Amino acid sequence: MARKIIKWLIALLGGVIGYGLVLLVTSLVKFDFSKLGYEIATYVAAVLLFFIIFYLSSEFFIDRVRKLIDKLDSDIKKLSVLDVILGTVGFLIGLGLSYIAVKIISGIKIPIVVDILSVIIYITVIMVSMAIAVRRKDDLEAYIRRYKSAGTDATKKFLDTSVIIDGRILDALRTGFIDGDLIVPSFVLEELQFIADSSDSMRREKGRRGLDILNQMTHEFKDQVRVVDFEKDKKTTVDLALLELTKKEGGVVMTNDYNLNKVAGVKSIRVLNINDLSSALMPVVLPGERFELQIVRQGKEPGQGVGFLNDGTMVVVEDGSNLVDSTQHVEVTSVLQTSAGRMVFVKIV
Structure with a gap:
């Protein structure tokens, strides 16, 4: 019904345009139709002609206008x-x-x-x-970020999937050392749900663990931790979308993903890496230090054995592959520290 009314309105608009065109032409050429006795007929013919043309074209106009409105609505939502x-x-x-x-x-x-x-x-x-x-929006946003960086650039912390699954962030929250807002974008939650529904049992366990931890965080720290809806382009990966969002909002990323940490550095985005925090709080082990170590399994390289410190740090034992399940007195030869964690290399003494 509404479509029919619009078609008739378009046709009436055509009639008005036809009438207006006759007025315009007569005023420009200064011709008086009344002298020929065709004045009324001319106006009627023009009105009818444009009325019919616009009525027949109304479907085309309606479809075009509807598509234009839909596009404008879509573009406006992105603004x-x-x-x-x-x-x-x-x-x-x-x-x-x-x-x-x-x-x-x-x-x-x-x-x-x-x-x-x-x-x-x-x-x-x-x-x-x-x-x-x-x-000039990018310049203005950069200025705003610089203005905020005087003391509030770290108040918004955007969490990635890995740091939620890891779980240590919940313990860190309980200690009270982490302040500000912890934001989980909706697309990160969707990735957690996707992992939890995986056919691979290990990935499924990780996903479910992440959802359980997030549930605990939102209940225990409901004023600090929240899930917020953010749109993500389907072609953009979760990591890149997280970095773009963090840069746009002027916040920081919380992660323990080594690769995400590096990409964020390239994009000049500040990162709070849980592994870095954990490593900073680990007991210091220096080259030359000696202690007792239980070798629990063989290493990846030939001749290597592997043990662990009380804090979970992996210890690679030179020539320890044949001493699995035994406790040996070892001496630290070197320590490798990265954002992915810490490794201690020792030799048997």
Whole structure:
């Protein structure tokens, strides 16, 4: 019903346009149809002609307008508040500049030329001003981030999947050493759910563990930990989407993913790595130090044995592959420290 009404309205608009065109033509050529006795017939013919044309074309117009509205609606939803503010500022600046320019050309003695130039100036200057203003958004966001970095850049912490599954962040929260907002983007939660539904039993266990830990965090620290809806492009990976979101919001990433840590460094995004925190709190083991160690299994390389310190640090024992399940007196030869963890290399003494 509504579509039929719109079709008739479009047809009526066509009739009005036909009538207006006859008025325009007669005023330009200064021809009086009444002298020929065809004045009424001319107007009726024009109105009927454009009425029929617009009615027959109404389906095309309706479909085009609907698609345009859908596209505009989709584009508007993608706009941030900053886009709207900058666009409005650009519009007002363009409006002011256009007014000044039109005043300058108003001295031209040909009215129709002035009118045409005025329309062109207004449209062009306003569009260019809006485009320039919106394109400076990155500079403005960078300035805002620098302004915030004076003391609040770490108040927003965005959690990735690995740090939730790891679980140590919950213990760190309980100690009270982590302050500020801990934000879990909706696409990170979706990845956790995907892992929890995996056909691989190990991945499934990790995913379920992550969901359990997140559930505990949101209940114990409901004023600090929250899941927030953020849209992610389907072609963008979760890690890249997390980094883009963190950069846009001016926060920091919390992770224990070694590769994500490196990529964030390349993008100049601050990272709080749980492994770095854990390593910093581990007891210091120095080259030359001696202690008792139980060798629990063989290492990856030929001749190596593997044991563990009380804090879980892996210890690689030179020539210890044949001494599995025995306790040996060892001496530290070197310590390897990375964001992925710490490894201690020892020899039997």
